[in-house]
Amino acid sequence: MTRRLCRSFYQRPVIRVARGLLGQRLVRVVDGRRLAGIIVETEAYLGLPDKAAHTYTGRRTARNASMWLDGGHAYVYFTYGMHHCLNVVAGLAEDPVAVLIRAIEPHEGLSAMYARRPAARCDTDLCSGPAKLCQAMQINRNLDGEDMTTSKRLFVEQCRARAYPSRDIHVGPRIGVAYAGQWAAKPLRFYLDNPHISTA
DNA sequence: CCCGTGATTTAT
């Protein structure tokens, strides 16, 4: 019997949530069909002090409103005129911190994923980037603000009771945040030794 | 390497 991650998992410091999500199963249900895969790469965004975060200095806009919700909600944003990215909000309400889901190893619904991603040549092209996995799993602004602890459309199932030990988690600077000065170099990207991580 | 593509933010 698989159970989904509950509120108390998400209501923790964002780095612990980012590490704890590795190895868990992200599930999207579309028309009663499951699209799912194991989370293999995440990044933590630390809120007000974090120059790379959308909520840097407390910026609160229509776009990032869901980052201020309680841990366990989804923050889905649109960027570059064509891409969506999925974050899972961490911590408590009014503390706008979140984990960007950067890659999953696809396990269920692969044929539907290929249909949504004509550019994909092989399984490692399917979900190996934050916008790729949103395209493959039909994740868009309709899911912004979704409560992943109760949603029937988007949630995370527990595959491991404990986070991976530190020796199994690779750590490095976040991708695509060169504009963020000192914050660009901070070790806030977490990933497993797995062929489905993003190539950046 | 460069470009698409458009919402959002920042500069005038």
Next chain:
DNA sequence: TAAATCACGGGG
């Protein structure tokens, strides 16, 4: 109101 920016991906 105008211009720049962007937590990216695909194709040379």
